[in-house]
Amino acid sequence: xxxxxxxxxxxxxxxxxxxxxxxxxxxxxxxxxxxxxxxxxxxxxxxxxxxxxxxxxxxxxxxxxxxxxxxxxxxxxxxxxxxxxxxxxxxxxxxxxxxxxxxxxxxxxxxxxxxxxxxxxxxxxxxxxxxxxxxxxxxxxxxxxxxxxxxxxxxxxxxxxxxxxxxxxxxxxxxxxxxxxxxxxxxxxxxxxxxxxxxxxxxxxxxxxxxxxxxxxxxxxxxxxxx
Amino acid sequence: xxxxxxxxxxxxxxxxxxxxxxxxxxxxxxxxxxxxxxxxxxxxxxxxxxxxxxxxxxxxxxxxxxxxxxxxxxxxxxxxxxxxxxxxxxxxxxxxxxxxxxxxxxxxxxxxxxxxxxxxxxxxxxxxxxxxxxxxxxxxxxxxxxxxxxxxxxxxxxxxxxxxxxxxxxxxxxxxxxxxxxxxxxxxxxxxxxxxxxxxxxxxxxxxxxxxxxxxxxxxxxxxxxxxxxxxxxxxxxxxxxxxxxxxxxxxxxxxxxxxxxxxxxxxxxxxxxxxxxxxxxxxxxxxxxxxxxxxxx
Numbered sequence: 001x002x003x004x005x006x007x008x009x010x011x012x013x014x015x016x017x018x019x020x021x022x023x024x025x026x027x028x029x030x031x032x033x034x035x036x037x038x039x040x041x042x043x044x045x046x047x048x049x050x051x052x053x054x055x056x057x058x059x060x061x062x063x064x065x066x067x068x069x070x071x072x073x074x075x076x077x078x079x080x081x082x083x084x085x086x087x088x089x090x091x092x093x094x095x096x097x098x099x100x101x102x103x104x105x106x107x108x109x110x111x112x113x114x115x116x117x118x119x120x121x122x123x124x125x126x127x128x129x130x131x132x133x134x135x136x137x138x139x140x141x142x143x144x145x146x147x148x149x150x151x152x153x154x155x156x157x158x159x160x161x162x163x164x165x166x167x168x169x170x171x172x173x174x175x176x177x178x179x180x181x182x183x184x185x186x187x188x189x190x191x192x193x194x195x196x197x198x199x200x201x202x203x204x205x206x207x208x209x210x211x212x213x214x215x216x217x218x219x220x221x222x223x224x225x226x227x
Numbered sequence: 228x229x230x231x232x233x234x235x236x237x238x239x240x241x242x243x244x245x246x247x248x249x250x251x252x253x254x255x256x257x258x259x260x261x262x263x264x265x266x267x268x269x270x271x272x273x274x275x276x277x278x279x280x281x282x283x284x285x286x287x288x289x290x291x292x293x294x295x296x297x298x299x300x301x302x303x304x305x306x307x308x309x310x311x312x313x314x315x316x317x318x319x320x321x322x323x324x325x326x327x328x329x330x331x332x333x334x335x336x337x338x339x340x341x342x343x344x345x346x347x348x349x350x351x352x353x354x355x356x357x358x359x360x361x362x363x364x365x366x367x368x369x370x371x372x373x374x375x376x377x378x379x380x381x382x383x384x385x386x387x388x389x390x391x392x393x394x395x396x397x398x399x400x401x402x403x404x405x406x407x408x409x410x411x412x413x414x415x416x417x418x419x420x421x422x423x424x425x426x427x428x429x430x431x432x433x434x435x436x437x438x439x440x441x442x443x444x445x446x447x448x449x450x451x452x453x454x455x456x457x458x459x460x461x462x463x464x465x466x467x468x469x470x471x472x473x474x475x476x477x478x479x480x481x482x483x484x485x486x487x488x489x490x491x492x493x494x495x496x497x498x499x500x501x502x503x504x505x506x507x508x509x510x511x512x513x514x515x516x517x518x519x520x521x522x523x524x525x
Binding site: 012050051052053054072073075076077079080084090091092094103104106107108109112151152155 | 244424525
């Protein structure tokens with residue numbers, strides 16, 4: 001799924017410019033790091049892609065569809081094709097690991113047998129099968145992150161959005177998470193990930209988009225954290 | 228079918244998650260719908276009583292003493308009036324006999340009058356108490372009618388009572404509906420509010436609004452329906468023994484009170500349907516409003 005930003009600005013009330021005139025294109029199957037200081041607009045850019053927010057100016061198009069023009073009824077179907085890993089994990093505290101992942105498919109009316117198979121599959125993929133009956137509060141930050149990744153994988157999305165997925169993790173766990181993300185990307189899924197982790201960006205040499213004060217200041221293929 | 232199974236499971240989860248609140252809603256809805264049901268039944272009984280009294284109301288119209296008058300034609304004219312339910316014609320001799328019968332041992336006093344002073348007259352029954360006044364006006368305007376006698380005060384009181392009874396029933400009905408609706412609205416709102424984060428997450432990962440909303444709407448509908456069923460059971464438990472008590476102590480009222488068991492059961496069925504509909508409408512409104520506000524993009 002390709003992403004296209006054309007002259008996109010986002011201004012929050014009363015007059016905070018989170019993004020200013022961003023134009024960029026991300027092709028299907030790319031792995032892109034979004035970097036920049038806190039408040040540079042990384043999360044805003046990702047939230048525009050998931051259509052949690054709408055641009056104040058310009059057009060955000062994903063898979064050829066202008067997200068502003070998307071009908072309300074089509075939003076859930078679009079989001080099923082976008083795997084999202086949020087900075088704060090966004091897991092449902094009252095549900096177990098298994099239920100947190102299964103409900104995404106249940107919402108799509110997938111039959112119980114298939115839900116059970118697929119849930120088992122993605123939990124195994126992130127190495128948490130033994131913790132499937134635990135609730136998020138009983139898991140470490142890294143484990144919660146992996147549950148969020150498993151949930152995002154459940155619907156086999158064509159686009160994977162990860163907002164600082166290694167932000168709260170130690171080096172070892174962060175490396176584990178990145179391994180999973182690279183595997184997803186290797187399967188042809190577009191991955192857009194915001195990060196502060198210089199080590200990860202420098203080690204993998206993917207496309208780097210750098211934001212500063214809401215403006216795009218660098219778009220470099222095979223880039224490092226610092227220009 | 229799969230979706231339905233998931234939705235039913237989530238509805239149970241919702242109810243048991245806030246079971247104290249659910250129980251309170253159930254009790255409140257039950258009590259309010261019971262009040263609503265009993266008020267409606269009382270109003271129906273009152274209407275029954277008033278209509279029985281109204282059917283007993285009669286207007287007596289006396290014709291002028293004139294042998295050339297066509298009594299039958301006048302009776303037909305009166306019968307054709309829209310307020311008139313029935314009309315009986317009494318000849319002067321019939322009327323005198325009736326009066327003598329009424330007076331019993333004192334009927335000899337009538338012989339002192341000499342000729343029979345009573346003219347041809349009609350006993351007219353109306354459709355409702357409110358029809359008496361206009362009928363009297365119409366009769367008085369007829370040149371063949373000499374005098375009109377009716378229980379004016381009784382008519383006025385019955386009409387007023389009928390109006391008051393209808394208004395009280397309407398106010399009680401509205402109050403019960405509003406209180407039940409507010410309680411259900413509030414319960415579902417609390418339920419939604421406590422799960423607002425979850426709702427946001429569900430929407431973010433691709434759950435449709437209908438999938439998110441249905442368990443909440445079902446929760447409200449189910450609580451109101453169960454409340455109405457409890458109210459219905461309470462009505463049956465209180466009403467039938469009440470009728471028996473009246474039958475034993477005030478047999479005169481037996482014919483006036485609604486005693487048809489099938490009718491009361493049907494009424495309770497209607498109440499259950501009304502409760503479920505009320506629950507559905509309230510829940511739908513609050514859920515639609517809440518989900519709209521939580522899923523609206525900035």
